Amino acid sequence: MENLKLVIVGHVDHGKSTLIGRLFYDTDSLPEGRIEEIREICEALGKELEFAYVMDHLEEERDQGITIDTAQTFFRTKKRQYTIIDAPGHVEFLKNMITGASQAEAAILIVDVNEGVQEQTRRHAYILSLLGLDQVIVVMNKMDLINYKEEMYDEVKKELLKFLESININPTYVIPISAKEGDFIAKKTRNLSWYDGPTVLEALDTFKTKNSPRDKPLRFPVQDVYKYDKRMIVGRIESGIIRVGDKIKILPSGEETIVKSIAEYMKENVMQAEAGKSTGIVTQDKVFVDRGDVITHLEDLPVITDTINAHIFWMDKQPFKKPERLLFKCATQEVMCSIEKIERVIDSSTLRLLRRDADEIRNREVADTVIKTEKPVVVEDFNKIQELGRFVLQRKDTCAGGIITNIQKE
Amino acid sequence: MIIIMAVDALEYEKVEEFNCRNLKQKCYGKTDISEFSQPRTMVLWSSFMTGKNKEEEVLRKGDKEMWNITWGLEETLFSEFKSPVVLDLPGFNYDKKVHDKSRELLKKFFDAKDDEEKRKIRREYNNDAFEHHKKVKQDFLRAIKEKHDLVLGYFSIADVIGHLNFGNTTMMRMIYKELDEIAAEINSKGKLIILSDHGMKPIGVFGDHSSYGFWSTNFETKLRNPRITDFYDFIIELKRKQE
Amino acid sequence: MNHLDRLESKSIFIIREAYKKFRKIGMLWSIGKDSTTMLWLAKKAFYGRVPFPVIYIDTGLHFKEMYEFRDECVKKWGLKLIVSKNYEEAERRGIGPEAKLECCTVRKTEALKKTIAEYKFEALLLGIRRDEHGIRAKERVFSPRNRDFMWDYKDQPPELWDQFKTRKEGEQHLRVHPLLHWTELDIWEYIKREKLPVNPLYFAKKGKRYRSLGCMPCTSPVESEADTVDKIINEVRESKVAERSGRAQDKEEANAMQKLRALGYM
Numbered sequence: 001m002e003n004l005k006l007v008i009v010g011h012v013d014h015g016k017s018t019l020i021g022r023l024f025y026d027t028d029s030l031p032e033g034r035i036e037e038i039r040e041i042c043e044a045l046g047k048e049l050e051f052a053y054v055m056d057h058l059e060e061e062r063d064q065g066i067t068i069d070t071a072q073t074f075f076r077t078k079k080r081q082y083t084i085i086d087a088p089g090h091v092e093f094l095k096n097m098i099t100g101a102s103q104a105e106a107a108i109l110i111v112d113v114n115e116g117v118q119e120q121t122r123r124h125a126y127i128l129s130l131l132g133l134d135q136v137i138v139v140m141n142k143m144d145l146i147n148y149k150e151e152m153y154d155e156v157k158k159e160l161l162k163f164l165e166s167i168n169i170n171p172t173y174v175i176p177i178s179a180k181e182g183d184f185i186a187k188k189t190r191n192l193s194w195y196d197g198p199t200v201l202e203a204l205d206t207f208k209t210k211n212s213p214r215d216k217p218l219r220f221p222v223q224d225v226y227k228y229d230k231r232m233i234v235g236r237i238e239s240g241i242i243r244v245g246d247k248i249k250i251l252p253s254g255e256e257t258i259v260k261s262i263a264e265y266m267k268e269n270v271m272q273a274e275a276g277k278s279t280g281i282v283t284q285d286k287v288f289v290d291r292g293d294v295i296t297h298l299e300d301l302p303v304i305t306d307t308i309n310a311h312i313f314w315m316d317k318q319p320f321k322k323p324e325r326l327l328f329k330c331a332t333q334e335v336m337c338s339i340e341k342i343e344r345v346i347d348s349s350t351l352r353l354l355r356r357d358a359d360e361i362r363n364r365e366v367a368d369t370v371i372k373t374e375k376p377v378v379v380e381d382f383n384k385i386q387e388l389g390r391f392v393l394q395r396k397d398t399c400a401g402g403i404i405t406n407i408q409k410e
Numbered sequence: 411m412i413i414i415m416a417v418d419a420l421e422y423e424k425v426e427e428f429n430c431r432n433l434k435q436k437c438y439g440k441t442d443i444s445e446f447s448q449p450r451t452m453v454l455w456s457s458f459m460t461g462k463n464k465e466e467e468v469l470r471k472g473d474k475e476m477w478n479i480t481w482g483l484e485e486t487l488f489s490e491f492k493s494p495v496v497l498d499l500p501g502f503n504y505d506k507k508v509h510d511k512s513r514e515l516l517k518k519f520f521d522a523k524d525d526e527e528k529r530k531i532r533r534e535y536n537n538d539a540f541e542h543h544k545k546v547k548q549d550f551l552r553a554i555k556e557k558h559d560l561v562l563g564y565f566s567i568a569d570v571i572g573h574l575n576f577g578n579t580t581m582m583r584m585i586y587k588e589l590d591e592i593a594a595e596i597n598s599k600g601k602l603i604i605l606s607d608h609g610m611k612p613i614g615v616f617g618d619h620s621s622y623g624f625w626s627t628n629f630e631t632k633l634r635n636p637r638i639t640d641f642y643d644f645i646i647e648l649k650r651k652q653e
Numbered sequence: 654m655n656h657l658d659r660l661e662s663k664s665i666f667i668i669r670e671a672y673k674k675f676r677k678i679g680m681l682w683s684i685g686k687d688s689t690t691m692l693w694l695a696k697k698a699f700y701g702r703v704p705f706p707v708i709y710i711d712t713g714l715h716f717k718e719m720y721e722f723r724d725e726c727v728k729k730w731g732l733k734l735i736v737s738k739n740y741e742e743a744e745r746r747g748i749g750p751e752a753k754l755e756c757c758t759v760r761k762t763e764a765l766k767k768t769i770a771e772y773k774f775e776a777l778l779l780g781i782r783r784d785e786h787g788i789r790a791k792e793r794v795f796s797p798r799n800r801d802f803m804w805d806y807k808d809q810p811p812e813l814w815d816q817f818k819t820r821k822e823g824e825q826h827l828r829v830h831p832l833l834h835w836t837e838l839d840i841w842e843y844i845k846r847e848k849l850p851v852n853p854l855y856f857a858k859k860g861k862r863y864r865s866l867g868c869m870p871c872t873s874p875v876e877s878e879a880d881t882v883d884k885i886i887n888e889v890r891e892s893k894v895a896e897r898s899g900r901a902q903d904k905e906e907a908n909a910m911q912k913l914r915a916l917g918y919m
Contacts, residue, residue, distance in 0.1 A: 002656055003656055037580070037581075038580060038584075041540075041580070041581055041584050042584070044536075044537065044540035044541075045540065045544075045584065045585075045588050046544060047588075053580050053583065053584060074836065081836075098811060098813065099793075099811040099812050099813060102813045102814055223666070223669050223670065223673065224669055224672075224673045226699070226700070228700055228702070232700070234669060234698075235666075235669075236662060236665075236666045263700065264697075265696065265700050265701060266697075266701075274654060276654050276658070276659055276662055277654060277658070277662050278661075278662040278663075278665035278666045278669070278698070280700070291673065315811055329816050390813075390814055391816075392813050392814065392816040394816075394820075396818075396820055397810035397811070397818055398810055398811045398812070398813060398816060398818070401811075401813045401814070448915060448916060449916070450916055450917055451916070452917070473917040476917060477917075513918055513919065516913065516918055516919060517919045520910045520913075520919070573909075573913065573918070613908045613909045613912065616908075616909035617909075618909065618912045618913075619912075619916060
């Protein structure tokens with residue numbers, strides 16, 4: 001069954017867990033007996049049924065709780081299965097939120113119509129745009145608390161859309177809902193008769209699963225070289241299609257050869273492999289090739305450089321201070337680097353400029369930087385080919401994620 | 411007014427895990443009950459209210475009789491107050507019938523032969539605990555509205571439910587949230603101390619007592635890892651400072 | 654490329670990455686459907702060979718059919734099998750299934766600790782999936798464990814864009830989870846597609862089958878008539894009951910009873 005990875009972001013108190021509970025309940029995707037159990041306990045305590053408790057193992061948020069980590073779980077519609085990556089709202093756990101969101105193919109941004117756009121709302125939206133997530137719907141929650149009136153929804157919607165536009169996000173729908181009461185999640189209710197758009201489930205079904213970038217130029221980062229009966233260059237094709245007989249280039253050295261065969265276990269006569277596939281090729285000539293090299297066709301080449309302009313978001317408690325050296329990892333390339341210039345440092349929630357020409361970057365800050373790698377690397381602009389346009393910086397663990405904005409050719 | 415929420419088996423780690431802001435109040439931490447050989451409910455609350463280690467005395471009565479112990483008013487810290495209200499505290503004035511029934515059902519549960527019977531008994535056991543909790547909560551909130559210098563409410567729901575359901579995180583989370591809400595409702599009404607005798611740790615789906623308790627106050631205090639017997643003097647000091 | 658192709662490619666990528674980064678690596682094989690799928694993915698990744706040892710933890714309490722299935726696969730696929738066991742100690746100390754958690758600790762955890770120390774493994778491949786259980790939903794693909802197999806699920810390194818933690822520190826070993834993003838349904842559909850061998854215990858006999866396999870005393874079958882892979886796929890697709898619900902939930906009952914007695918409750 002087709003699967004779409006979905007992340008739900010927004011302020012911690014705006015009703016994410018209730019929304020998730022509802023999505024599961026309304027699609028009948030709950031484990032047997034779950035809802036009855038919760039209903040019974042709520043009744044025993046003299047309370048109303050709360051959907052937020054439904055997704056217990058997610059350690060999800062409640063009115064006063066904190067989600068500690070991203071966790072993944074599934075619900076189904078007739079069209080497909082949705083993996084929800086519930087990303088924590090609390091600012092403490094931003095790195096966990098980014099880990100989760102970086103795996104998503106689409107996002108729901110939730111806003112409490114009473115509270116309007118908050119700091120966390122903005123920060124999360126900004127991260128979505130940094131991560132290149134462009135399939136977004138907005139849900140305006142807690143409509144029940146304002147009696148489902150259209151005016152307030154319009155007001156908050158206007159403010160939000162203005163902000164989203166400034167960071168290049170175009171939500172396909174802005175849906176008024178009440179997760180608690182169930183309006184417009186799966187059912188169109190009369191409470192919101194003035195809204196003529198789809199329900200949340202209908203909107204989700206309009207998302208497209210991420211099409212592998214088959215139509216982009218070939219980028220095949222080498223993961224390893226196996227010498228069994230033949231010499232096989234293995235890795236995962238990140239974009240484009242490779243075919244038997246293709247003329248290819250090995251970067252950064254520039255050596256050229258031809259694809260002699262494509263090796264797949266227990267399959268004969270494989271003629272091509274496309275983006276997303278982990279495969280292996282055998283080349284006509286015995287070329288020098290190693291992990292970290294990138295194989296391409298002869299035209300439409302990526303950039304080989306040692307100087308990169310990038311937006312990075314720092315996720316480690318220990319700040320970065322010049323002139324620390326870090327490990328730069330992009331696809332299968334790993335080289336040491338230094339951050340030569342920190343041109344601007346931005347607060348990830350307010351998007352306010354904090355410092356210029358800085359010497360350090362702290363946790364949860366976003367910076368415009370110039371990075372110099374100790375050896376030339378093969379990269380792309382993030383907007384052209386994402387897979388070679390994004391990288392991480394590591395000490396022992398990943399400290400920062402980055403996207404390449406503007407490459408200076410050597 | 412001095413208010414004490416005596417919550418049996420309130421577990422520090424769970425208060426953290428479920429982020430119960432109102433249970434944590436201003437200052438909070440673990441209590442030291444290492445002087446006792448086992449974290450027994452009757453022993454701990456007896457020691458709390460008398461300020462003395464009552465383990466030997468209580469254990470001498472044997473497992474069955476120990477639940478019937480009642481200390482005289484003069485032996486307890488309540489004698490220092492003009493109009494104290496103490497609700498359902500073991501060793502003082504707790505509802506024997508309710509708690510005896512609960513222990514009986516516990517025994518029946520483990521003696522039961524098949525899963526169906528176990529389910530029925532667990533259901534009854536849980537329902538009784540919730541019912542009793544509603545009653546105590548009602549009495550407690552009412553007493554706080556009246557003019558007393560001390561109100562103590564004993565909440566057994568976390569302990570009773572925990573013994574048979576600690577592994578049911580949803581249930582425990584909801585109970586802790588409920589206790590958190592009660593704390594929120596009363597923390598502006600006086601000096602509030604929240605205290606447990608011991609905590610709880612999991613044995614699969616069941617709960618065992620952990621070897622430390624929980625304490626918190628809505629006022630600044632220099633308490634650091636207090637013994638449960640320290641609260642006798644602490645509370646009396648607190649009363650004196652108020653006058 | 655369809656859904657299963659994408660899952661397969663991602664897993665192969667992870668397995669090849671682990672092999673490249675860690676000299677001493679082993680694959681945990683529980684003879685169940687998930688780890689057997691993982692084994693097959695390894696064969697695909699390395700073109701028919703499995704260039705590292707396969708570790709089977711023998712608790713001494715497994716179903717006979719599991720041992721048989723294991724031996725068949727080892728022969729057919731030419732595997733380097735390491736049997737990790739500590740059940741003699743358990744038997745000596747009289748620790749059996751009634752001791753529940755302790756039984757798991759002595760027979761499984763201690764056995765694995767011994768094996769890791771003996772072979773000096775730096776990393777282990779495990780076939781766990783996120784949809785199996787709550788706490789597993791929090792796992793990372795490359796996940797560090799300390800010497801006592803502890804991990805802090807709250808404070809894990811971030812994993813972005815398939816860039817994993819591949820630097821080991823000190824006494825740690827790393828756990829690699831190539832199947833994390835697969836569901837129970839995915840596994841069965843893949844088994845069908847690749848025509849993988851299936852342990853007969855998974856098929857229904859006399860109205861019952863095992864949905865998940867563990868040690869004999871602690872694994873119960875579920876009601877089912879599914880005796881072919883296709884029927885299992887239909888059943889799983891419709892099912893809303895958690896996969897591991899047949900594994901002894903109240904196993905700790907005896908322990909709990911004992912504790913409560915000691916506290917004077919009964």
